Amino acid sequence: MSSGTIEAGISSSLFLRTLKGEKTERPPLWLMRQAGRYLPEYRAVRAKAGSFLDLCYNPDLATEVTLQPIRRFGFDAAILFSDILVIPHALGQNVTFAEGEGPRLPPLMISPALNELKSELDLDLLAPIFQTIRQLKSELPSHIPLIGFCGAPWTVASYMIAGKGTPDQAPIRLLAYREPVFLKALIDRLVDSSISYLCQQAAAGVDTIQIFESFAGALPPHLFGQWSLEPLRRIVAGVRALYPDIPVIIFARGAGAQTAQLADGFIQAVGLDWMSDPIAMDRLLPANVPVQGNLDPLALIAGGEALERRCTAIREAFATRPHIFNLGHGILPETPIAHVERLVELIQGGN
Numbered sequence: 001m002s003s004g005t006i007e008a009g010i011s012s013s014l015f016l017r018t019l020k021g022e023k024t025e026r027p028p029l030w031l032m033r034q035a036g037r038y039l040p041e042y043r044a045v046r047a048k049a050g051s052f053l054d055l056c057y058n059p060d061l062a063t064e065v066t067l068q069p070i071r072r073f074g075f076d077a078a079i080l081f082s083d084i085l086v087i088p089h090a091l092g093q094n095v096t097f098a099e100g101e102g103p104r105l106p107p108l109m110i111s112p113a114l115n116e117l118k119s120e121l122d123l124d125l126l127a128p129i130f131q132t133i134r135q136l137k138s139e140l141p142s143h144i145p146l147i148g149f150c151g152a153p154w155t156v157a158s159y160m161i162a163g164k165g166t167p168d169q170a171p172i173r174l175l176a177y178r179e180p181v182f183l184k185a186l187i188d189r190l191v192d193s194s195i196s197y198l199c200q201q202a203a204a205g206v207d208t209i210q211i212f213e214s215f216a217g218a219l220p221p222h223l224f225g226q227w228s229l230e231p232l233r234r235i236v237a238g239v240r241a242l243y244p245d246i247p248v249i250i251f252a253r254g255a256g257a258q259t260a261q262l263a264d265g266f267i268q269a270v271g272l273d274w275m276s277d278p279i280a281m282d283r284l285l286p287a288n289v290p291v292q293g294n295l296d297p298l299a300l301i302a303g304g305e306a307l308e309r310r311c312t313a314i315r316e317a318f319a320t321r322p323h324i325f326n327l328g329h330g331i332l333p334e335t336p337i338a339h340v341e342r343l344v345e346l347i348q349g350g351n
């Protein structure tokens, strides 16, 4: 295949080619949380959907909000609109999203609480999400891949135990020291649930999977292997048993130097947070491993020269390895649309 050939369809996707280890003519671009409150069209759909979970479980509306940022900005990949906390919900834990406060769950602090959870994921409850994926696959332009996702067991468990997000998720860390047997049983259930959830997503048609380990930074390095890496390896092996070719990206926020442990070949790419120094990460990671990231979401809010300088610096740091341009965490609701447009121009426009 000559490099000048224009191919139709998914195989021409810059994003998928980068995940295969190719250094493409420019980095593909998408943004974590690209469907969200910074978009007026998202807020309009959100207002008529009822609760946030009602939106996640409504295939027509979830399809619509997934497509909104693709239509407006022409990003190089779409991400399924859903949430990492649908897994606790489908295990029978009550999950609500209080306006402006984030998720709330009844904290699961003691071992007997495990018996109140379902032993297996309620896939019927999640069926609308798989329907959303099928609708998206028929509505997305054929060259735009769809990313499916779940949360990593440690991160999801940290919400199940604390009942909400806190800066350092201390309740689960304390549990890891005090009651490792209970925590292991919970993590095991989440590993099995994540495998069946991701396999259903793959069956419905997602092209790639991203696993969000948003609270990697709440693990001291000596616990990272046991509570983050090992469960993640089991999930990837479980999905690969049925879908050997599906690319997997892991975004482990706050993992720091532990990120290297994710880059030993069991996944296709590592997502880097905004706290990582791109130059140091480029030195730390094996040369051929694709990276994704890692613009500070606040640099996008700031815009102007600060944004341009950071885009250049990040692209230069990863100039010789496969690189997917993204933020180093989710886009914030206060982000000006004009700054996202500028980012798209900077990365996709070739200047």
Ligand code: CP3
Binding pocket: 031, 032, 033, 034, 035, 036, 037, 046, 052, 079, 080, 081, 082, 083, 084, 085, 097, 100, 101, 102, 103, 149, 165, 212, 214, 253, 330
């Ligand atoms: O990226 C996308 O556009 C796809 C959709 C997506 C959402 N959440 C939608 C959402 C994805 C991939 C997530 C992942 C997610 N959810 C993570 C991992 C990524 C990260 O941010 O670290 C986590 C930790 C959650 C849990 C969660 N859900 C939190 C902490 C919150 C509150 C944050 C906030 O901004 O209010 C949510 C709610 C949520 N998930 C919103 C969206 C668009 C905002 C809720 C709303 O619109 O009312």
